[in-house]
Every structure is written in C-alpha cells, then in structure tokens.
Amino acid sequence: MSPPAMIFQEPISPTVPSKKLVLGPHNSALPVGGQTKPETIEAMAGDWQSFTFRPIRESQVSRAMTRRYFSDLDKYAESDVVIIGAGSCGLSAAYCLAKARPDLKVAIVEAGVSPGGGAWLGGQLFSAMVMRKPADAFLREVGVEYEDDGEDSNYVVVKHAALFTSTLLSKVLQFPNVKLFNATAVEDLITRTRDDGSIQIAGVVTNWTLVTMHHDDQSCMDPNTINAPVIISTTGHDGPFGAFSVKRLVSMQAIKCLGGMRGLDMNTAEDAIVKGTREITPGLIVGGMELSEVDGANRMGPTFGAMALSGVKAAEEAVKIFEQ
C-alpha cells in the first residue's frame, strides 16, 4: 500500500520540516446500523479531488432529527426523575442516578443551549478547577485527570474546568436511560395537594427557553409538561433562572421564605451544601447552589467539590424514595 499522503507527527520541532497528515483509525466505534463499511480519514486524506459526500435529500436530515426528538418527548413525558439544571451538581446527580439505577428514566431539563452551568471555567474566568479532597474520588469515578499538590495538599486541580464538564457530560449522555432536553426551561412545577393540605411535586412544566423569556410580549404560548414522582432541582444561585424551584415554592406558599445565601466561607459552605442536600418538600430534592438560597448557607466561591458530591447525595436521596 502506498505510504499515506500526509504524515503529521507532533510535536513538530521548528527544525524538522513539516510532515504530512496521517490520522490512524483512532476511534473504531462503528456507526450503529451503518449499511456499508465506513470510510477512513486516512483513505480520504490527500485525495480531495475525487472526494464527495454521499447524496442526501434535505427532508432526510429534518426527519432524522425530528423523529428522534419527538420520540424522546413521547418517551420521557412520563419520567421517573427529572433533573432541573445541567450544571456540575445536576450532571453529577444524573451520572450517579443513571449508573445506580439503569431501570429509571432520567430527563434532564436545561435552560441553556449549552449545558454545564458555571463549570466551564474555574473562578473569575480562570481555567483551572479546584476540588477539595475527598471530592477527587468523584473525578476518579468519572475518569477526569487531575493534579494532586502532594500528600499534604487538601485539594486537587483539574487543569481546565471544561475538561471536567465535558468528560462528565459525555459520560451522562451515553447512558441509555438519560435524555437531555437543553434550551428548554422549567417554568413551573406540577403539584398535587396531599390529604394534609401539603404540596407533593409531581413533575415539571416546560417551554423552549426563548419562549419562556418572552411571555411578557407574546400571549398564549402555553407550555409542555413532564410527569415524574421525583424532581432534583439544581438550578444554581444566580443567572436569569437561578434558584428556580425554591423561589417557586415560596411564591406558591409551600415554604415560607428563602434563607438567603450568606457570604463566602469555603470550609463552612461546602460541608453544609453536601450534608444539606435533601428532599425539601415531598417529591422535590434540592442540591448545589440552589440549596444555599433556601437554607441560607454560605457560598464557597471557586471550588467545586461540593457541587459534585451534592449531586452524589441528591442521587442517593432519589434512590431512597424509589426504595421506600
């Protein structure tokens, strides 16, 4: 076989003339249901003159997208768990729940087009993400590389927060019992009134986020719904939709008032958020920074261990409900 058209070996030292590109068969994952043997990049590289995509009709693309989306909407209209917010806490909860209970249908509803919440950067737009021990156990569980500052260090550092979030997100999205509905906002809660007059949360009311943001200037854009016996709300403490569920519980008078997040104190905040993650009203578990709003917990600033472990605890609380 003639040598590949281009060989590209990194790192190229400035003295070595640039070589040509060879991309070996890096990922042997074959497409599911593919009819013919897939091409390889190697076979294409260097021969772009005769290159052409396989023919398509536009409607095929549209049907490939909409068929799947609307089948998922139908499937997850009755979910076992809805996680509101795909930030570091919500995604950690989704990972633990989907892995522990592959029998449960988990819908994640995320208002942003891009999931991840505040976990794409460390603090103040710096890249590195710090997690205090023992949260490094979660990084090893998910498979995120980190630097440990030696035996006496009480923390580890992920070289870029996006490495944590993208790795966790990719693992969550690979679970067959998880569906992420991003660019979709939860704009209300489905409730039932129990015999004692208290509220039981029984699902979420959703709409495209862009629609939710324009209810004031467009009338009658009614929402959709997802029924579920358990909701995990991790909508964070700031941003246009932050602390959504706890604020809605106050406005429907299911809880008296919010505790109001306190000032920054890392040592106090992270223990309180992890230990306090719980079912705050029947059917609704709250974790992550949303919890600091209802409990009046301190904030922890640019350290993310509590988000991950609050997600672990939220998943544990949800499993307890199904095992009652």
Ligand code: 48N
């Ligand atoms: O990242 P966040 O905001 O929330 P958490 O709790 O997962 O992580 C918080 C963390 O990033 C910090 O704030 C750090 C630790 N700093 C602390 C400090 O003291 O400063 O993710 C919440 C997600 C976002 O992606 C929102 O878009 C989404 O929730 N969201 C919603 N999604 C759907 N419907 C809604 N109503 C909604 N509200 C928020």
